[in-house]
Amino acid sequence: MENNKAEIKFSIIIPVYNTEKYLKKCLQSVLHQTYGNLEIIIIHDKSEDFSGDICDSYASRDERIMVFHREKGDVSSARNMGLDAATGDYIVFVDSDDWVELNFCEEMKKAIDVHEGADIIKADYFIEKGKTYPVKLFCRKISEIETAEEKELLQLDIFSRYYDTDYSCELKDREIDAGYVWAGAYRKELVSALRFQGRKAEDSLFNLYAVQGAGRIIYKPVPLYHYRQNNASASFRYNAGRKDEYLFHYKQCIRFIKKYKKNRKFQISLSIRMANNIIANINGTIAHPESPLHFAEKEQELKHLMNIPCYKKALKNVAGIKYFPMKKRLVFALLGMEWYGAVIALANMQWQVKMHLHK
Numbered sequence: 454m455e456n457n458k459a460e461i462k463f464s465i466i467i468p469v470y471n472t473e474k475y476l477k478k479c480l481q482s483v484l485h486q487t488y489g490n491l492e493i494i495i496i497h498d499k500s501e502d503f504s505g506d507i508c509d510s511y512a513s514r515d516e517r518i519m520v521f522h523r524e525k526g527d528v529s530s531a532r533n534m535g536l537d538a539a540t541g542d543y544i545v546f547v548d549s550d551d552w553v554e555l556n557f558c559e560e561m562k563k564a565i566d567v568h569e570g571a572d573i574i575k576a577d578y579f580i581e582k583g584k585t586y587p588v589k590l591f592c593r594k595i596s597e598i599e600t601a602e603e604k605e606l607l608q609l610d611i612f613s614r615y616y617d618t619d620y621s622c623e624l625k626d627r628e629i630d631a632g633y634v635w636a637g638a639y640r641k642e643l644v645s646a647l648r649f650q651g652r653k654a655e656d657s658l659f660n661l662y663a664v665q666g667a668g669r670i671i672y673k674p675v676p677l678y679h680y681r682q683n684n685a686s687a688s689f690r691y692n693a694g695r696k697d698e699y700l701f702h703y704k705q706c707i708r709f710i711k712k713y714k715k716n717r718k719f720q721i722s723l724s725i726r727m728a729n730n731i732i733a734n735i736n737g738t739i740a741h742p743e744s745p746l747h748f749a750e751k752e753q754e755l756k757h758l759m760n761i762p763c764y765k766k767a768l769k770n771v772a773g774i775k776y777f778p779m780k781k782r783l784v785f786a787l788l789g790m791e792w793y794g795a796v797i798a799l800a801n802m803q804w805q806v807k808m809h810l811h812k
Contacts, residue, residue: 463491466535470498475550482552488559496531529649546634561638572667575637577676598670613725632657636678653698691743724770740800
């Protein structure tokens with residue numbers, strides 16, 4: 454059967470929970486796309502604000518919108534639910550506090566038309582953090598990723614953008630790994646059977662398998678997505694279960710490495726990711742202002758964290774890696790000397806500065 458390019462349909466999946474402040478901007482950017490053959494699948498977890506009402510209001514005005522209301526879950530199960538409901542040829546993921554350029558789908562469509570058989574299309578993006586910062590995904594001149602070597606580099610980049618800084622680009626102190634699922638499109642046939650897993654870094658695990666199965670990956674060096682960093686996001690909230698969530702992700706990554714017989718480069722890159730997770734555990738749980746622990750208890754909690762084998766291994770493997778920002782290298786050095794109290798004190802100071810700046 455002849456492929457009619459005009460019939461390409463995009464399924465845009467948007468998990469929603471407590472984002473009424475940003476949700477209208479997100480939905481407007483999707484509904485006013487210059488390419489209109491799309492469906493918008495909203496998975497709304499029972500919110501404490503008016504997010505659900507906003508979703509229903511927009512759905513009543515545009516038949517392309519489907520809203521699924523459910524009791525609170527996590528973003529992984531929300532996206533999986535969206536994948537099951539999708540009827541489009543390509544899947545697009547958008548977070549409800551972000552927004553896309555009005556020509557996002559049109560640019561995805563152009564890439565698909567030019568590069569027949571494209572399984573994944575990735576684009577550059579903007580970080581919105583008070584100011585707008587454009588971010589390039591790759592430093593090298595890349596348009597297609599097809600060979601095993603090219604796909605391996607991308608997967609290493611998904612594990613950690615610090616692994617090969619000549620390959621990937623980032624903004625100092627605003628690093629984001631290439632594992633995110635937004636700012637791109639995925640052929641449904643490639644990803645419909647894949648599942649998001651866990652509550653942390655679920656994007657990266659999904660992308661590892663997607664890249665593994667992809668034949669042709671297309672890169673558009675144009676920023677088309679706006680990623681909003683705000684204090685209400687999960688990365689800023691206190692989370693007592695963060696350690697277990699990251700350990701679950703680590704186990705899934707090890708399973709991927711073993712399943713596809715990946716080389717030692719992947720072990721090192723995973724260690725770099727786990728070293729970053731040490732920082733996240735310290736700032737987001739142990740030293741978080743909402744932590745109920747006293748200072749001495751925080752020291753003991755950090756000591757226990759650093760006795761977990763994968764974190765001990767990570768700290769050893771990243772020793773001497775110069776690409777980390779100075780603040781992180783200082784923390785790693787203090788951890789290596791087991792100066793846990795100094796690490797907690799430093800994290801407390803950083804939180805005080807952060808809270809002062811966001812008053």
